[in-house]
Amino acid sequence: xxxxxxxxxxxxxxxxxxxxxxxxxxxxxxxxxxxxxxxxxxxxxxxxxxxxxxxxxxxxxxxxxxxxxxxxxxxxxxxxxxxxxxxxxxxxxxxxxxxxxxxxxxxxxxxxxxxxxxxxxxxxxxxxxxxxxxxxxxxxxxxxx
Numbered sequence: 001x002x003x004x005x006x007x008x009x010x011x012x013x014x015x016x017x018x019x020x021x022x023x024x025x026x027x028x029x030x031x032x033x034x035x036x037x038x039x040x041x042x043x044x045x046x047x048x049x050x051x052x053x054x055x056x057x058x059x060x061x062x063x064x065x066x067x068x069x070x071x072x073x074x075x076x077x078x079x080x081x082x083x084x085x086x087x088x089x090x091x092x093x094x095x096x097x098x099x100x101x102x103x104x105x106x107x108x109x110x111x112x113x114x115x116x117x118x119x120x121x122x123x124x125x126x127x128x129x130x131x132x133x134x135x136x137x138x139x140x141x142x143x144x145x
Contacts, residue, residue: 013099071135078139087138 035043060080067076098108119127137143 067135075139078141079135082138082141082143084138 035046037043037046063080064073064076067079071079094108097104099105122130
């Protein structure tokens with residue numbers, strides 16, 4: 001598991017979780033889990049939904065802001081909100097692979113670097129036109145992308 005076979009935490013999330021646990025030791029008892037319910041599994045579900053919602057909202061906000069600078073607010077909103085389920089699942093899967101292990105992160109990083117090199121290898125005009133075409137397709141609510 002992780003970077004070594006030792007029993008101590010060795011993933012970034014393990015280390016961060018241990019640091020948060022240590023920071024909250026004085027405020028929360030060892031048999032308690034913070035949340036509105038006395039049931040810890042319910043509190044875990046509530047926290048999971050809350051964190052995923054905040055993550056999604058912040059991601060969409062940043063994407064709209066970045067695209068809005070170039071394409072305008074309305075068009076950027078269409079691009080971000082009309083993303084296909086397949087596109088979302090693919091991004092989720094790649095993110096899972098990248099965050100599960102160092103080899104996964106290296107594989108995903110290498111793939112992204114190769115894509116950038118491929119795009120730069122084509123002429124700037126062709127690369128830009130292909131990207132613009134994909135975004136137009138993604139912005140169209142009737143397209144099957």
